[in-house]
Amino acid sequence: MSDLLQQRQHEIAEEFEFFEDWMERYEHIIELGKELAPISEDEKLEEHLIRGCQSRVWLLADKDDAGNVKFRADSDAIITKGLAALMVRVLSGLSPAAVAQANLWFIEKIGLDAHLSPTRANGLRSMVQQMKYYGVAFQSQKQV
Amino acid sequence: MSSALDASALRLQFPILNREVNGKPLVYLDHAASSQKPIAVIEAQREYLMHYHANVHRGVHALSQQATDAFENARTIVQQHIGAAESSEVIWTAGATDAINLVAQTWGRDQIGRGDTIVLTRMEHHANIVPWQMLAEEVGASIEVVDVQDDGTLDAEQLQQKLAQRPKLFAFTHVSNTLGTVNDAQALTALAKSAGAAVLIDGCQAIPHMEVDVQALDCDFYIFSGHKAYGPTGIGVLYGKRELLEAMRPWRGGGEMIDVVSFENGTTYAGLPHKFEAGTPHISGAIALGVALNWLNGIGADAIMDHETMVAAHARKGLSSIEGIRFIGNAPLASGVVSFVVDGTHPYDIGTLLDSQGVAVRTGHHCTQPLMERYGIPGTVRASFGAYNTLQEVDTLVSGTIRAVRMLRD
Numbered sequence: 085m086s087d088l089l090q091q092r093q094h095e096i097a098e099e100f101e102f103f104e105d106w107m108e109r110y111e112h113i114i115e116l117g118k119e120l121a122p123i124s125e126d127e128k129l130e131e132h133l134i135r136g137c138q139s140r141v142w143l144l145a146d147k148d149d150a151g152n153v154k155f156r157a158d159s160d161a162i163i164t165k166g167l168a169a170l171m172v173r174v175l176s177g178l179s180p181a182a183v184a185q186a187n188l189w190f191i192e193k194i195g196l197d198a199h200l201s202p203t204r205a206n207g208l209r210s211m212v213q214q215m216k217y218y219g220v221a222f223q224s225q226k227q228v
Numbered sequence: 229m230s231s232a233l234d235a236s237a238l239r240l241q242f243p244i245l246n247r248e249v250n251g252k253p254l255v256y257l258d259h260a261a262s263s264q265k266p267i268a269v270i271e272a273q274r275e276y277l278m279h280y281h282a283n284v285h286r287g288v289h290a291l292s293q294q295a296t297d298a299f300e301n302a303r304t305i306v307q308q309h310i311g312a313a314e315s316s317e318v319i320w321t322a323g324a325t326d327a328i329n330l331v332a333q334t335w336g337r338d339q340i341g342r343g344d345t346i347v348l349t350r351m352e353h354h355a356n357i358v359p360w361q362m363l364a365e366e367v368g369a370s371i372e373v374v375d376v377q378d379d380g381t382l383d384a385e386q387l388q389q390k391l392a393q394r395p396k397l398f399a400f401t402h403v404s405n406t407l408g409t410v411n412d413a414q415a416l417t418a419l420a421k422s423a424g425a426a427v428l429i430d431g432c433q434a435i436p437h438m439e440v441d442v443q444a445l446d447c448d449f450y451i452f453s454g455h456k457a458y459g460p461t462g463i464g465v466l467y468g469k470r471e472l473l474e475a476m477r478p479w480r481g482g483g484e485m486i487d488v489v490s491f492e493n494g495t496t497y498a499g500l501p502h503k504f505e506a507g508t509p510h511i512s513g514a515i516a517l518g519v520a521l522n523w524l525n526g527i528g529a530d531a532i533m534d535h536e537t538m539v540a541a542h543a544r545k546g547l548s549s550i551e552g553i554r555f556i557g558n559a560p561l562a563s564g565v566v567s568f569v570v571d572g573t574h575p576y577d578i579g580t581l582l583d584s585q586g587v588a589v590r591t592g593h594h595c596t597q598p599l600m601e602r603y604g605i606p607g608t609v610r611a612s613f614g615a616y617n618t619l620q621e622v623d624t625l626v627s628g629t630i631r632a633v634r635m636l637r638d
Contacts, residue, residue: 105251107584114635114636160606162574162577163580164577
Protein backbone atom coordinates (compact mmCIF):
# COMPACT_ATOMS: atom_id res chain seq x y z
CA MET A 85 0.00 0.00 0.00
CA SER A 86 1.14 3.52 -0.78
CA ASP A 87 3.30 5.09 1.95
CA LEU A 88 1.66 8.42 1.28
CA LEU A 89 -1.76 6.89 1.91
CA GLN A 90 -0.56 5.43 5.22
CA GLN A 91 1.06 8.68 6.30
CA ARG A 92 -2.04 10.71 5.56
CA GLN A 93 -4.29 8.33 7.46
CA HIS A 94 -1.96 8.40 10.47
CA GLU A 95 -2.02 12.20 10.46
CA ILE A 96 -5.81 12.28 10.48
CA ALA A 97 -6.03 9.63 13.20
CA GLU A 98 -3.74 11.76 15.35
CA GLU A 99 -5.78 14.88 14.69
CA PHE A 100 -8.93 13.19 15.91
CA GLU A 101 -7.32 11.40 18.84
CA PHE A 102 -7.94 14.07 21.42
CA PHE A 103 -11.55 14.90 20.75
CA GLU A 104 -13.69 13.84 23.66
CA ASP A 105 -17.13 13.80 22.13
CA TRP A 106 -18.97 13.97 18.85
CA MET A 107 -19.59 17.69 19.04
CA GLU A 108 -15.83 18.29 19.09
CA ARG A 109 -15.31 15.90 16.21
CA TYR A 110 -18.02 17.58 14.20
CA GLU A 111 -16.58 20.99 15.02
CA HIS A 112 -13.33 19.86 13.41
CA ILE A 113 -15.11 18.26 10.44
CA ILE A 114 -17.02 21.52 9.92
CA GLU A 115 -13.69 23.40 9.99
CA LEU A 116 -12.31 21.08 7.32
CA GLY A 117 -15.47 21.58 5.27
CA LYS A 118 -15.09 25.32 5.40
CA GLU A 119 -11.43 25.11 4.38
CA LEU A 120 -12.08 22.89 1.34
CA ALA A 121 -11.99 25.02 -1.81
CA PRO A 122 -15.50 25.11 -3.29
CA ILE A 123 -15.99 24.02 -6.87
CA SER A 124 -17.35 26.62 -9.24
CA GLU A 125 -21.09 26.89 -9.81
CA ASP A 126 -20.84 25.83 -13.48
CA GLU A 127 -19.13 22.62 -12.44
CA LYS A 128 -21.99 21.66 -10.14
CA LEU A 129 -23.55 19.51 -12.78
CA GLU A 130 -25.99 16.64 -12.46
CA GLU A 131 -23.34 14.26 -13.80
CA HIS A 132 -21.01 15.07 -10.90
CA LEU A 133 -23.67 14.49 -8.25
CA ILE A 134 -23.36 11.47 -6.00
CA ARG A 135 -26.57 9.58 -5.41
CA GLY A 136 -27.82 8.48 -2.05
CA CYS A 137 -27.14 11.61 -0.07
CA GLN A 138 -29.64 13.76 1.79
CA SER A 139 -27.39 16.66 0.92
CA ARG A 140 -25.98 17.21 -2.53
CA VAL A 141 -22.38 16.10 -3.08
CA TRP A 142 -20.40 16.87 -6.21
CA LEU A 143 -17.24 14.87 -6.93
CA LEU A 144 -14.83 15.63 -9.78
CA ALA A 145 -11.71 13.69 -10.72
CA ASP A 146 -8.86 14.41 -13.14
CA LYS A 147 -5.43 13.01 -13.81
CA ASP A 148 -2.42 15.25 -13.32
CA ASP A 149 0.71 15.22 -15.52
CA ALA A 150 2.28 12.49 -13.45
CA GLY A 151 -0.80 10.31 -13.98
CA ASN A 152 -2.09 10.63 -10.41
CA VAL A 153 -5.74 11.19 -9.54
CA LYS A 154 -6.78 14.68 -8.47
CA PHE A 155 -10.08 14.88 -6.62
CA ARG A 156 -12.23 17.90 -5.93
CA ALA A 157 -15.50 17.83 -4.03
CA ASP A 158 -18.20 20.08 -2.67
CA SER A 159 -21.51 19.80 -0.86
CA ASP A 160 -24.34 22.05 0.18
CA ALA A 161 -24.17 20.57 3.69
CA ILE A 162 -21.07 21.53 5.61
CA ILE A 163 -20.59 18.30 7.59
CA THR A 164 -20.83 16.30 4.38
CA LYS A 165 -18.34 18.70 2.83
CA GLY A 166 -16.01 18.10 5.78
CA LEU A 167 -16.24 14.34 5.21
CA ALA A 168 -15.53 14.96 1.54
CA ALA A 169 -12.52 17.09 2.52
CA LEU A 170 -11.11 14.18 4.54
CA MET A 171 -11.55 11.82 1.62
CA VAL A 172 -9.95 14.24 -0.85
CA ARG A 173 -7.05 14.80 1.55
CA VAL A 174 -6.42 11.06 1.85
CA LEU A 175 -6.84 10.00 -1.78
CA SER A 176 -6.01 12.98 -3.97
CA GLY A 177 -2.61 12.78 -5.68
CA LEU A 178 -2.31 9.00 -5.39
CA SER A 179 -1.92 6.72 -8.38
CA PRO A 180 -5.14 5.28 -9.84
CA ALA A 181 -4.12 1.84 -8.57
CA ALA A 182 -3.54 3.14 -5.04
CA VAL A 183 -6.95 4.85 -5.07
CA ALA A 184 -8.71 1.75 -6.38
CA GLN A 185 -7.14 -0.52 -3.79
CA ALA A 186 -7.02 1.88 -0.84
CA ASN A 187 -7.71 0.35 2.55
CA LEU A 188 -9.26 3.31 4.35
CA TRP A 189 -8.75 2.21 7.95
CA PHE A 190 -8.78 5.76 9.27
CA ILE A 191 -12.58 5.96 8.87
CA GLU A 192 -13.08 3.34 11.56
CA LYS A 193 -10.18 4.64 13.62
CA ILE A 194 -11.74 8.09 14.01
CA GLY A 195 -15.18 6.63 14.66
CA LEU A 196 -16.79 7.56 11.37
CA ASP A 197 -17.53 3.97 10.38
CA ALA A 198 -21.09 4.35 11.62
CA HIS A 199 -21.46 6.84 8.77
CA LEU A 200 -20.49 4.16 6.29
CA SER A 201 -23.66 2.14 6.63
CA PRO A 202 -25.68 2.17 3.41
CA THR A 203 -28.65 3.81 5.06
CA ARG A 204 -26.83 6.84 6.43
CA ALA A 205 -27.89 9.97 4.69
CA ASN A 206 -24.50 11.62 4.39
CA GLY A 207 -23.34 9.60 1.45
CA LEU A 208 -19.84 8.87 2.79
CA ARG A 209 -20.19 5.32 1.53
CA SER A 210 -21.26 6.46 -1.93
CA MET A 211 -18.42 8.96 -1.93
CA VAL A 212 -15.79 6.30 -1.15
CA GLN A 213 -17.27 4.00 -3.78
CA GLN A 214 -17.29 6.70 -6.44
CA MET A 215 -13.69 7.68 -5.72
CA LYS A 216 -12.58 4.08 -6.08
CA TYR A 217 -14.50 3.77 -9.34
CA TYR A 218 -12.53 6.74 -10.63
CA GLY A 219 -9.33 4.94 -9.58
CA VAL A 220 -10.39 1.83 -11.49
CA ALA A 221 -11.48 3.84 -14.52
CA PHE A 222 -8.22 5.79 -14.71
CA GLN A 223 -6.26 2.57 -14.30
CA SER A 224 -7.92 0.96 -17.30
CA GLN A 225 -7.46 4.18 -19.28
CA LYS A 226 -3.73 3.83 -18.80
CA GLN A 227 -3.75 0.31 -20.15
CA VAL A 228 -5.60 1.30 -23.33
CA MET B 229 -47.81 27.00 30.50
CA SER B 230 -49.36 23.78 31.63
CA SER B 231 -51.66 21.09 30.35
CA ALA B 232 -53.90 18.44 31.84
CA LEU B 233 -51.45 15.76 30.83
CA ASP B 234 -48.46 14.94 33.05
CA ALA B 235 -45.83 14.03 30.48
CA SER B 236 -43.13 13.41 33.10
CA ALA B 237 -45.28 10.73 34.72
CA LEU B 238 -46.36 9.30 31.37
CA ARG B 239 -42.75 8.93 30.27
CA LEU B 240 -42.17 6.31 32.93
CA GLN B 241 -44.31 3.97 30.86
CA PHE B 242 -41.86 4.19 27.95
CA PRO B 243 -38.75 2.09 28.70
CA ILE B 244 -36.85 3.34 25.64
CA LEU B 245 -36.96 6.93 26.83
CA ASN B 246 -34.51 6.04 29.61
CA ARG B 247 -31.70 5.29 27.24
CA GLU B 248 -28.81 7.48 26.24
CA VAL B 249 -27.71 8.38 22.74
CA ASN B 250 -24.16 9.54 22.08
CA GLY B 251 -23.65 9.80 25.83
CA LYS B 252 -26.64 12.12 26.26
CA PRO B 253 -30.14 11.38 27.51
CA LEU B 254 -32.36 10.58 24.53
CA VAL B 255 -34.71 13.37 23.50
CA TYR B 256 -37.04 11.68 21.04
CA LEU B 257 -38.75 14.20 18.78
CA ASP B 258 -39.52 12.03 15.78
CA HIS B 259 -43.01 10.97 16.71
CA ALA B 260 -44.43 11.68 13.26
CA ALA B 261 -42.08 9.07 11.76
CA SER B 262 -42.85 6.52 14.46
CA SER B 263 -43.95 6.75 18.06
CA GLN B 264 -42.28 4.96 20.93
CA LYS B 265 -44.23 2.22 22.70
CA PRO B 266 -45.67 2.19 26.21
CA ILE B 267 -44.96 -0.86 28.34
CA ALA B 268 -48.60 -2.00 27.98
CA VAL B 269 -48.11 -2.43 24.24
CA ILE B 270 -44.76 -4.19 24.63
CA GLU B 271 -46.26 -6.51 27.25
CA ALA B 272 -49.28 -7.29 25.10
CA GLN B 273 -47.06 -8.64 22.33
CA ARG B 274 -44.93 -10.54 24.80
CA GLU B 275 -47.95 -11.96 26.59
CA TYR B 276 -49.37 -13.23 23.32
CA LEU B 277 -46.10 -14.89 22.29
CA MET B 278 -45.52 -16.35 25.76
CA HIS B 279 -48.99 -17.66 26.47
CA TYR B 280 -51.47 -17.95 23.64
CA HIS B 281 -49.82 -17.84 20.24
CA ALA B 282 -51.59 -19.96 17.63
CA ASN B 283 -53.00 -19.37 14.19
CA VAL B 284 -56.34 -17.57 14.16
CA HIS B 285 -59.69 -18.68 12.74
CA ARG B 286 -58.52 -22.22 12.13
CA GLY B 287 -58.21 -24.44 15.12
CA VAL B 288 -60.70 -25.94 17.46
CA HIS B 289 -58.06 -26.01 20.15
CA ALA B 290 -57.94 -23.63 23.07
CA LEU B 291 -54.94 -21.55 22.00
CA SER B 292 -56.37 -20.87 18.56
CA GLN B 293 -59.67 -19.84 20.11
CA GLN B 294 -57.95 -17.54 22.56
CA ALA B 295 -55.78 -15.96 19.85
CA THR B 296 -58.82 -15.52 17.59
CA ASP B 297 -60.82 -13.91 20.38
CA ALA B 298 -58.04 -11.43 21.15
CA PHE B 299 -57.46 -10.73 17.47
CA GLU B 300 -61.13 -10.06 16.78
CA ASN B 301 -61.48 -8.11 20.01
CA ALA B 302 -58.74 -5.79 18.75
CA ARG B 303 -60.79 -5.24 15.60
CA THR B 304 -63.72 -4.18 17.77
CA ILE B 305 -61.47 -1.79 19.68
CA VAL B 306 -60.46 -0.17 16.38
CA GLN B 307 -64.09 0.00 15.29
CA GLN B 308 -65.08 1.78 18.48
CA HIS B 309 -62.03 4.01 18.42
CA ILE B 310 -62.81 5.40 14.97
CA GLY B 311 -66.58 5.23 15.29
CA ALA B 312 -67.17 2.71 12.51
CA ALA B 313 -70.67 1.26 12.25
CA GLU B 314 -69.47 -2.34 12.49
CA SER B 315 -66.25 -4.21 13.09
CA SER B 316 -66.34 -5.93 9.70
CA GLU B 317 -65.64 -2.54 8.14
CA VAL B 318 -62.21 -2.67 9.77
CA ILE B 319 -59.63 -4.47 7.61
CA TRP B 320 -56.20 -5.32 8.98
CA THR B 321 -53.38 -4.37 6.64
CA ALA B 322 -49.60 -4.40 6.88
CA GLY B 323 -49.65 -0.64 7.33
CA ALA B 324 -51.04 2.56 5.90
CA THR B 325 -49.15 2.20 2.63
CA ASP B 326 -50.53 -1.31 2.23
CA ALA B 327 -54.06 -0.04 2.93
CA ILE B 328 -53.88 2.67 0.26
CA ASN B 329 -52.48 0.22 -2.27
CA LEU B 330 -55.32 -2.17 -1.47
CA VAL B 331 -57.91 0.51 -2.24
CA ALA B 332 -56.09 1.62 -5.39
CA GLN B 333 -55.76 -1.92 -6.73
CA THR B 334 -59.32 -3.05 -5.97
CA TRP B 335 -61.79 -0.19 -5.73
CA GLY B 336 -59.54 1.96 -7.93
CA ARG B 337 -59.24 -0.55 -10.77
CA ASP B 338 -62.98 -1.10 -10.83
CA GLN B 339 -64.12 2.48 -10.47
CA ILE B 340 -61.45 4.58 -12.16
CA GLY B 341 -60.94 4.34 -15.88
CA ARG B 342 -59.62 6.16 -18.92
CA GLY B 343 -60.19 9.89 -18.78
CA ASP B 344 -61.21 9.88 -15.11
CA THR B 345 -59.69 12.24 -12.59
CA ILE B 346 -58.17 11.65 -9.16
CA VAL B 347 -57.68 14.71 -6.96
CA LEU B 348 -54.80 14.77 -4.44
CA THR B 349 -53.18 17.58 -2.48
CA ARG B 350 -49.60 18.81 -2.56
CA MET B 351 -49.18 17.97 1.12
CA GLU B 352 -49.67 14.23 0.64
CA HIS B 353 -47.17 11.68 1.85
CA HIS B 354 -45.66 9.71 -1.04
CA ALA B 355 -47.78 6.76 0.15
CA ASN B 356 -50.89 8.70 -0.85
CA ILE B 357 -49.41 9.78 -4.19
CA VAL B 358 -47.53 6.91 -5.77
CA PRO B 359 -50.27 4.21 -5.58
CA TRP B 360 -52.59 6.64 -7.41
CA GLN B 361 -49.95 7.51 -9.98
CA MET B 362 -49.44 3.82 -10.65
CA LEU B 363 -53.17 3.30 -11.02
CA ALA B 364 -53.61 6.39 -13.22
CA GLU B 365 -50.84 5.26 -15.52
CA GLU B 366 -52.32 1.82 -15.77
CA VAL B 367 -55.90 2.82 -16.55
CA GLY B 368 -55.28 6.12 -18.32
CA ALA B 369 -56.68 8.40 -15.63
CA SER B 370 -55.23 11.77 -14.70
CA ILE B 371 -54.21 13.28 -11.39
CA GLU B 372 -55.05 16.82 -10.33
CA VAL B 373 -53.27 18.42 -7.40
CA VAL B 374 -54.68 20.95 -4.97
CA ASP B 375 -51.92 23.33 -3.94
CA VAL B 376 -51.01 24.57 -0.50
CA GLN B 377 -50.78 28.23 0.38
CA ASP B 378 -47.76 29.87 2.02
CA ASP B 379 -49.07 29.19 5.52
CA GLY B 380 -49.49 25.49 4.79
CA THR B 381 -53.26 25.38 4.42
CA LEU B 382 -55.00 24.03 1.34
CA ASP B 383 -55.99 26.40 -1.43
CA ALA B 384 -59.77 26.19 -1.02
CA GLU B 385 -60.51 28.02 -4.25
CA GLN B 386 -58.37 25.63 -6.24
CA LEU B 387 -60.04 22.69 -4.55
CA GLN B 388 -63.41 23.95 -5.80
CA GLN B 389 -62.03 24.19 -9.33
CA LYS B 390 -60.65 20.66 -9.19
CA LEU B 391 -63.88 19.29 -7.77
CA ALA B 392 -65.82 21.00 -10.53
CA GLN B 393 -64.13 18.54 -12.88
CA ARG B 394 -66.21 15.82 -11.22
CA PRO B 395 -63.31 13.59 -10.09
CA LYS B 396 -63.88 9.97 -9.16
CA LEU B 397 -61.81 10.29 -6.00
CA PHE B 398 -60.48 12.90 -3.62
CA ALA B 399 -57.71 11.45 -1.44
CA PHE B 400 -56.19 13.72 1.19
CA THR B 401 -54.34 13.65 4.45
CA HIS B 402 -56.19 14.48 7.65
CA VAL B 403 -53.04 15.98 9.18
CA SER B 404 -49.86 16.85 7.28
CA ASN B 405 -46.79 14.97 8.50
CA THR B 406 -44.48 17.77 7.34
CA LEU B 407 -46.45 20.93 8.04
CA GLY B 408 -48.64 19.83 10.92
CA THR B 409 -51.66 21.35 9.15
CA VAL B 410 -54.92 19.85 10.38
CA ASN B 411 -57.35 19.76 7.47
CA ASP B 412 -61.04 20.19 8.11
CA ALA B 413 -61.68 16.63 7.01
CA GLN B 414 -65.42 16.83 7.53
CA ALA B 415 -65.85 19.93 5.38
CA LEU B 416 -63.50 18.62 2.69
CA THR B 417 -65.36 15.31 2.58
CA ALA B 418 -68.71 17.07 2.26
CA LEU B 419 -67.39 19.21 -0.60
CA ALA B 420 -66.00 16.21 -2.44
CA LYS B 421 -69.16 14.20 -1.96
CA SER B 422 -71.33 16.98 -3.29
CA ALA B 423 -69.13 16.86 -6.40
CA GLY B 424 -69.76 13.14 -6.68
CA ALA B 425 -66.29 11.99 -5.64
CA ALA B 426 -65.44 9.15 -3.32
CA VAL B 427 -63.20 10.17 -0.41
CA LEU B 428 -60.14 8.47 1.07
CA ILE B 429 -58.51 10.04 4.12
CA ASP B 430 -54.96 9.31 5.24
CA GLY B 431 -55.28 9.42 9.01
CA CYS B 432 -51.75 8.39 10.02
CA GLN B 433 -50.98 11.71 11.67
CA ALA B 434 -54.47 12.19 13.09
CA ILE B 435 -55.13 8.96 15.00
CA PRO B 436 -52.30 9.47 17.55
CA HIS B 437 -53.30 13.05 18.26
CA MET B 438 -57.03 13.62 18.01
CA GLU B 439 -60.47 12.10 18.06
CA VAL B 440 -61.60 10.61 14.77
CA ASP B 441 -65.15 9.58 13.94
CA VAL B 442 -65.42 8.09 10.47
CA GLN B 443 -69.22 8.20 10.45
CA ALA B 444 -69.24 11.88 11.36
CA LEU B 445 -66.62 12.50 8.66
CA ASP B 446 -68.73 10.44 6.25
CA CYS B 447 -65.62 9.43 4.29
CA ASP B 448 -65.58 6.25 2.21
CA PHE B 449 -62.14 5.09 3.30
CA TYR B 450 -59.99 6.01 6.27
CA ILE B 451 -56.56 4.49 6.72
CA PHE B 452 -53.87 4.62 9.39
CA SER B 453 -50.79 2.77 10.59
CA GLY B 454 -50.29 1.22 14.02
CA HIS B 455 -46.73 2.28 14.69
CA LYS B 456 -47.42 6.00 14.62
CA ALA B 457 -50.18 5.51 17.19
CA TYR B 458 -48.07 3.88 19.93
CA GLY B 459 -48.66 0.43 18.43
CA PRO B 460 -46.34 -2.01 16.66
CA THR B 461 -44.93 -1.80 13.15
CA GLY B 462 -46.30 -4.03 10.41
CA ILE B 463 -49.96 -3.47 11.26
CA GLY B 464 -52.34 -0.92 9.83
CA VAL B 465 -56.02 -0.38 9.29
CA LEU B 466 -58.26 0.17 6.32
CA TYR B 467 -61.72 1.38 7.23
CA GLY B 468 -64.24 1.31 4.41
CA LYS B 469 -67.98 1.69 4.20
CA ARG B 470 -69.60 -1.73 4.01
CA GLU B 471 -71.27 -1.22 0.64
CA LEU B 472 -67.98 -0.23 -0.98
CA LEU B 473 -65.97 -3.02 0.63
CA GLU B 474 -68.59 -5.58 -0.37
CA ALA B 475 -68.48 -4.49 -3.99
CA MET B 476 -64.68 -4.61 -4.07
CA ARG B 477 -62.83 -7.61 -5.46
CA PRO B 478 -60.31 -9.30 -3.22
CA TRP B 479 -56.72 -8.20 -3.82
CA ARG B 480 -54.42 -10.87 -2.52
CA GLY B 481 -55.46 -14.48 -2.77
CA GLY B 482 -54.69 -17.21 -0.30
CA GLY B 483 -55.88 -18.83 2.86
CA GLU B 484 -58.28 -17.08 5.23
CA MET B 485 -59.92 -15.03 2.48
CA ILE B 486 -61.82 -17.93 0.89
CA ASP B 487 -65.21 -19.54 1.25
CA VAL B 488 -64.73 -22.67 -0.87
CA VAL B 489 -61.71 -23.51 -3.02
CA SER B 490 -62.24 -25.88 -5.90
CA PHE B 491 -60.35 -26.68 -9.10
CA GLU B 492 -63.55 -27.88 -10.71
CA ASN B 493 -66.07 -25.30 -9.64
CA GLY B 494 -63.87 -22.25 -9.04
CA THR B 495 -63.23 -20.52 -5.75
CA THR B 496 -65.62 -18.39 -3.76
CA TYR B 497 -64.52 -15.80 -1.27
CA ALA B 498 -65.11 -15.12 2.38
CA GLY B 499 -67.21 -12.19 3.50
CA LEU B 500 -66.00 -9.03 5.20
CA PRO B 501 -63.54 -8.42 6.69
CA HIS B 502 -61.63 -11.62 5.90
CA LYS B 503 -62.02 -11.28 2.16
CA PHE B 504 -59.13 -8.81 2.26
CA GLU B 505 -56.99 -10.64 4.79
CA ALA B 506 -55.26 -13.43 2.86
CA GLY B 507 -52.71 -15.45 4.76
CA THR B 508 -51.82 -15.50 8.42
CA PRO B 509 -52.19 -11.95 9.70
CA HIS B 510 -49.91 -10.02 12.07
CA ILE B 511 -51.79 -11.39 15.08
CA SER B 512 -49.63 -9.97 17.85
CA GLY B 513 -49.50 -6.64 16.02
CA ALA B 514 -53.27 -6.38 15.81
CA ILE B 515 -53.72 -7.32 19.47
CA ALA B 516 -51.08 -4.82 20.58
CA LEU B 517 -52.57 -2.09 18.39
CA GLY B 518 -55.85 -2.63 20.22
CA VAL B 519 -53.98 -2.16 23.49
CA ALA B 520 -52.32 0.99 22.13
CA LEU B 521 -55.67 2.52 21.18
CA ASN B 522 -57.09 1.67 24.60
CA TRP B 523 -54.02 3.30 26.11
CA LEU B 524 -54.65 6.43 24.01
CA ASN B 525 -58.27 6.50 25.12
CA GLY B 526 -57.20 6.22 28.73
CA ILE B 527 -55.32 9.49 28.38
CA GLY B 528 -57.87 11.15 26.15
CA ALA B 529 -57.52 12.67 22.69
CA ASP B 530 -58.19 16.20 23.91
CA ALA B 531 -55.56 16.03 26.65
CA ILE B 532 -53.00 14.74 24.13
CA MET B 533 -53.82 17.38 21.52
CA ASP B 534 -53.68 20.16 24.14
CA HIS B 535 -50.37 18.93 25.45
CA GLU B 536 -48.74 18.55 22.04
CA THR B 537 -50.01 21.95 20.91
CA MET B 538 -48.55 23.51 24.03
CA VAL B 539 -45.19 21.76 23.56
CA ALA B 540 -45.06 22.79 19.89
CA ALA B 541 -45.85 26.40 20.76
CA HIS B 542 -43.03 26.36 23.31
CA ALA B 543 -40.66 25.03 20.64
CA ARG B 544 -41.66 27.71 18.13
CA LYS B 545 -41.21 30.43 20.71
CA GLY B 546 -37.75 29.19 21.68
CA LEU B 547 -36.57 28.60 18.13
CA SER B 548 -37.85 32.01 16.99
CA SER B 549 -34.83 33.64 18.64
CA ILE B 550 -32.60 32.09 15.95
CA GLU B 551 -31.78 34.63 13.28
CA GLY B 552 -32.83 33.51 9.82
CA ILE B 553 -35.15 30.72 10.97
CA ARG B 554 -38.18 30.05 8.82
CA PHE B 555 -41.02 27.83 9.93
CA ILE B 556 -42.51 25.74 7.13
CA GLY B 557 -46.17 25.35 7.92
CA ASN B 558 -47.99 28.02 9.92
CA ALA B 559 -51.57 26.83 9.69
CA PRO B 560 -53.90 28.17 12.39
CA LEU B 561 -54.96 24.64 13.22
CA ALA B 562 -51.93 22.38 13.52
CA SER B 563 -50.69 19.27 15.26
CA GLY B 564 -47.50 18.95 17.31
CA VAL B 565 -45.13 19.30 14.37
CA VAL B 566 -42.51 22.03 14.01
CA SER B 567 -40.74 22.08 10.63
CA PHE B 568 -38.08 24.67 9.93
CA VAL B 569 -35.11 25.76 7.88
CA VAL B 570 -32.37 28.19 8.94
CA ASP B 571 -30.71 30.53 6.43
CA GLY B 572 -27.16 29.56 5.61
CA THR B 573 -27.45 26.06 7.04
CA HIS B 574 -28.49 22.70 5.66
CA PRO B 575 -31.16 20.67 7.52
CA TYR B 576 -28.88 17.63 7.42
CA ASP B 577 -26.14 19.49 9.33
CA ILE B 578 -28.53 20.66 12.03
CA GLY B 579 -30.02 17.16 12.36
CA THR B 580 -26.56 15.59 12.66
CA LEU B 581 -25.44 18.03 15.35
CA LEU B 582 -28.70 17.56 17.25
CA ASP B 583 -28.22 13.79 17.09
CA SER B 584 -24.80 14.08 18.65
CA GLN B 585 -26.49 15.98 21.49
CA GLY B 586 -28.98 13.15 21.96
CA VAL B 587 -31.86 14.88 20.17
CA ALA B 588 -33.65 12.78 17.54
CA VAL B 589 -35.31 14.87 14.83
CA ARG B 590 -36.03 14.04 11.22
CA THR B 591 -34.35 15.93 8.41
CA GLY B 592 -35.01 15.81 4.70
CA HIS B 593 -38.14 15.80 2.59
CA HIS B 594 -40.24 13.63 4.97
CA CYS B 595 -41.61 11.66 1.99
CA THR B 596 -43.28 14.83 0.72
CA GLN B 597 -41.04 15.89 -2.16
CA PRO B 598 -43.76 17.81 -4.04
CA LEU B 599 -44.24 19.92 -0.92
CA MET B 600 -40.51 20.69 -0.63
CA GLU B 601 -40.55 21.76 -4.26
CA ARG B 602 -43.49 24.07 -3.50
CA TYR B 603 -41.47 25.85 -0.81
CA GLY B 604 -38.24 25.76 -2.84
CA ILE B 605 -36.24 23.97 -0.14
CA PRO B 606 -34.25 20.70 -0.11
CA GLY B 607 -35.86 19.63 3.13
CA THR B 608 -36.58 20.77 6.65
CA VAL B 609 -35.62 19.93 10.18
CA ARG B 610 -38.73 18.49 11.75
CA ALA B 611 -39.40 18.07 15.44
CA SER B 612 -42.63 16.18 16.06
CA PHE B 613 -44.08 15.63 19.48
CA GLY B 614 -45.97 12.92 21.28
CA ALA B 615 -47.78 12.67 24.58
CA TYR B 616 -44.51 11.87 26.39
CA ASN B 617 -42.51 14.95 25.37
CA THR B 618 -41.77 17.54 28.03
CA LEU B 619 -40.99 21.24 27.95
CA GLN B 620 -37.50 20.43 29.23
CA GLU B 621 -36.94 18.33 26.14
CA VAL B 622 -38.05 21.23 23.99
CA ASP B 623 -35.53 23.42 25.80
CA THR B 624 -32.83 20.89 24.91
CA LEU B 625 -33.97 21.03 21.29
CA VAL B 626 -33.83 24.82 21.29
CA SER B 627 -30.42 25.14 22.96
CA GLY B 628 -29.08 22.31 20.78
CA THR B 629 -30.30 24.01 17.61
CA ILE B 630 -28.85 27.35 18.70
CA ARG B 631 -25.51 25.65 19.33
CA ALA B 632 -25.65 23.83 15.99
CA VAL B 633 -26.44 26.99 14.04
CA ARG B 634 -23.60 28.85 15.77
CA MET B 635 -21.14 26.07 14.87
CA LEU B 636 -22.32 25.96 11.27
CA ARG B 637 -22.23 29.69 10.72
CA ASP B 638 -19.04 30.75 12.52
